Amino acid sequence: MLTSLGARRRRVPAHQTIFREHDQKHEAYVVQSGWTCIYKMLPDGGRQVLNFPLPGDIVGLYNISLAGSQFSFESLTDAEVSPIPLAMIEQASTFPNVAQAIRWSAARDAAIIAEHLVNLGRRSALVRTAHLILETSARLEQIGVETVDGFDCPLSQSWIADALGLTAIHLNRVLRELREAELVTVRVGHVTVHDYDRLAELAVFEADYLEPPQRGPRSNH
Amino acid sequence: MLTSLGARRRRVPAHQTIFREHDQKHEAYVVQSGWTCIYKMLPDGGRQVLNFPLPGDIVGLYNISLAGSQFSFESLTDAEVSPIPLAMIEQASTFPNVAQAIRWSAARDAAIIAEHLVNLGRRSALVRTAHLILETSARLEQIGVETVDGFDCPLSQSWIADALGLTAIHLNRVLRELREAELVTVRVGHVTVHDYDRLAELAVFEADYLEPPQRGPRSNH
DNA sequence: CGAAACATTGACACGCTTCAACAGTGGTGG
DNA sequence: CCACCACTGTTGAAGCGTGTCAATGTTTCG
Numbered sequence: 001m002l003t004s005l006g007a008r009r010r011r012v013p014a015h016q017t018i019f020r021e022h023d024q025k026h027e028a029y030v031v032q033s034g035w036t037c038i039y040k041m042l043p044d045g046g047r048q049v050l051n052f053p054l055p056g057d058i059v060g061l062y063n064i065s066l067a068g069s070q071f072s073f074e075s076l077t078d079a080e081v082s083p084i085p086l087a088m089i090e091q092a093s094t095f096p097n098v099a100q101a102i103r104w105s106a107a108r109d110a111a112i113i114a115e116h117l118v119n120l121g122r123r124s125a126l127v128r129t130a131h132l133i134l135e136t137s138a139r140l141e142q143i144g145v146e147t148v149d150g151f152d153c154p155l156s157q158s159w160i161a162d163a164l165g166l167t168a169i170h171l172n173r174v175l176r177e178l179r180e181a182e183l184v185t186v187r188v189g190h191v192t193v194h195d196y197d198r199l200a201e202l203a204v205f206e207a208d209y210l211e212p213p214q215r216g217p218r219s220n221h
Numbered sequence: 222m223l224t225s226l227g228a229r230r231r232r233v234p235a236h237q238t239i240f241r242e243h244d245q246k247h248e249a250y251v252v253q254s255g256w257t258c259i260y261k262m263l264p265d266g267g268r269q270v271l272n273f274p275l276p277g278d279i280v281g282l283y284n285i286s287l288a289g290s291q292f293s294f295e296s297l298t299d300a301e302v303s304p305i306p307l308a309m310i311e312q313a314s315t316f317p318n319v320a321q322a323i324r325w326s327a328a329r330d331a332a333i334i335a336e337h338l339v340n341l342g343r344r345s346a347l348v349r350t351a352h353l354i355l356e357t358s359a360r361l362e363q364i365g366v367e368t369v370d371g372f373d374c375p376l377s378q379s380w381i382a383d384a385l386g387l388t389a390i391h392l393n394r395v396l397r398e399l400r401e402a403e404l405v406t407v408r409v410g411h412v413t414v415h416d417y418d419r420l421a422e423l424a425v426f427e428a429d430y431l432e433p434p435q436r437g438p439r440s441n442h
Numbered sequence: 443c444g445a446a447a448c449a450t451t452g453a454c455a456c457g458c459t460t461c462a463a464c465a466g467t468g469g470t471g472g
Numbered sequence: 473c474c475a476c477c478a479c480t481g482t483t484g485a486a487g488c489g490t491g492t493c494a495a496t497g498t499t500t501c502g
Contacts, residue, residue: 025434040335043425046343050335062328067434070332106327107283111291113334114271118261120341121269121386125490156448165342170490172450188448188499204264213246213288346458377480391458393482409467409480 009080018073018081019060025068027083028060034079035154038071039162049163051112052076052136052155056143058105064089077154104212111209120165128164129174130203133184133191138207150184150192160186230301239294239302240281246289248304249281255300256375259292260383270384272333273297273357273376277364279326285310298375325433332430341386349385350395351424354405354412359428371405371413381407 009032012018019026021040031053038059039049050071053059063069064086075081088095089102115135119128141147161171179185183199185192193199230253233239240247242261252274259280260270271292274280284290285307296302309316310323336356340349362368382392400406404420406413414420 022429040339042339042343048339048342050338062324062331065324065328065434066332067429067432070335070430103283103286106331107286110283110327110331110334111287113331113338114261114291117271117334117338117341118263118269120338121383122263122267158448162342167491168449169451169492173490176450208243208288209291211288213286379480388459389481390460390483394458397482 009082012075012079012081014075014077016075018075019069020072021069023069026063027086028058028063028089029081029083031055031057031059032080032082035076036079037074037076037159040071047162048165049159051109052163054139054143058102061089061102061106076159108210115209125164125166125170125174126177127203129171130178130183130199131205132160132164134200134203134205137193138210142210150190152189153191154189230303233296233300233302235296235298237296239296240290241293242290244290247284248307249279249284249310250302250304252276252278252280253301253303256297257300258295258297258380261292268383269386270380273384275360275364279323282310282323282327297380329431336430346385346387346391346395347398348424350392351399351404351420352426353381353385355421355424355426358414359431363431371411373410374412375410
């Protein structure tokens with residue numbers, strides 16, 4: 001598991017920046033506990049959240065290949081992260097398991113961000129809000145969180161809105177609509193899913209892009 | 222150079238699908254010539270373009286780490302692509318130069334798609350159209366195309382609109398606006414840049430995310 | 443307790459989509 | 473060779489989804 005990559009653990013209080021856009025080359029991190037966020041700021045003060053990395057996710061893998069970081073990384077709750085030495089990534093090949101784990105993580109991140117792109121480009125506010133909720137639910141389930149009727153979620157409406165490319169005000173209205181349709185209720189620290197099936201139908205949600213590759217019969221080669 | 226990765230070259234006529242979303246595990250490709258496109262389709266017929274891979278770009282690197290492809294890959298013009306054997310990617314570590322090149326390509330792709338996410342989430346239609354034009358110009362310049370006053374560009378307004386999350390109709394109006402502001406003219410096969418500086422100012426365009434890492438003094442480690 | 447962050451609601455404006463119509467262009471087959 | 477068709481581009485009018493501005497309630501936390 002990737003969570004075993006980091007020998008050191010660093011405790012990070014809530015709402016602290018771990019690295020910032022345009023920072024010089026530096027380490028990658030594995031999130032060990034807590035909720036975090038990667039985002040880009042615009043000159044006009046706008047903010048676009050790229051993803052909410054959860055425990056087990058690697059952040060900043062590509063910082064080592066670019067001149068500087070392309071986004072900021074911040075804790076949303078109290079969290080723990082483990083720095084991954086640059087050398088381990090550049091020489092990951094000598095540890096095939098590590099190399100495989102890193103490739104899988106990178107592939108999954110790319111798939112998530114691509115899905116977010118589809119979300120912003122081609123889905124209505126209602127549908128993409130539903131989609132993000134379901135994606136988050138599926139990711140939590142993958143790391144062992146019980147999500148049958150919902151899940152604890154520390155995200156404020158501002159953060160969710162910044163991930164969905166909406167204003168917080170409009171997101172609030174969208175959440176009301178989802179609540180009044182008895183699909184899902186998003187409250188301070190908790191998301192309650194009332195009707196998973198109808199929610200998934202609304203969001204046209206397919207979780208396949210989050211799943212690890214099949215361990216079954218290998219393809220031809 | 223990555224363009225030397227592929228021993229075989231495959232000619233592909235315009236508007237041909239090279240691989241499709243949900244296809245089983247298969248090879249990655251290096252684009253050798255021509256314009257191509259990666260996109261995802263929605264059940265309602267909507268289409269979101271993720272990127273327009275150009276010569277030198279690697280496509281489908283992550284297909285090998287996921288159960289199936291997450292997007293479709295198609296030629297927009299007559300093109301040439303070189304398949305990269307799966308084995309070469311999985312054992313890239315034994316060829317440090319190849320491993321480094323692949324990491325760099327993956328990092329750049331991630332940076333481009335993240336920038337597209339910001340584009341869709343937080344910029345107006347006018348600004349993000351300008352941004353895409355400038356990004357394309359910068360990428361062409363990197364591969365040796367002369368772009369001082371513009372560049373040849375086979376993209377139809379439909380394709381551009383599907384990359385920007387707009388309708389083709391609205392994109393048409395946006396292009397008219399850019400033309401009437403004497404910033405840039407987008408025509409059938411050619412983009413003419415009238416005033417690069419004002420266009421870059423409008424788009425708040427910073428090309429740093431496209432640049433290779435500095436070869437200068439290394440950071441501390 | 444007080445302050446700051448977060449959530450909620452209303453009214454209004456505007457950007458983008460939708461629907462509809464038509465022109466230009468290139469390719470194809472009769 | 474030309475008529476036709478599919479695709480692309482262009483324009484107008486109207487509707488609606490989302491943003492903006494403003495105000496108030498609510499929760500959290502020092």
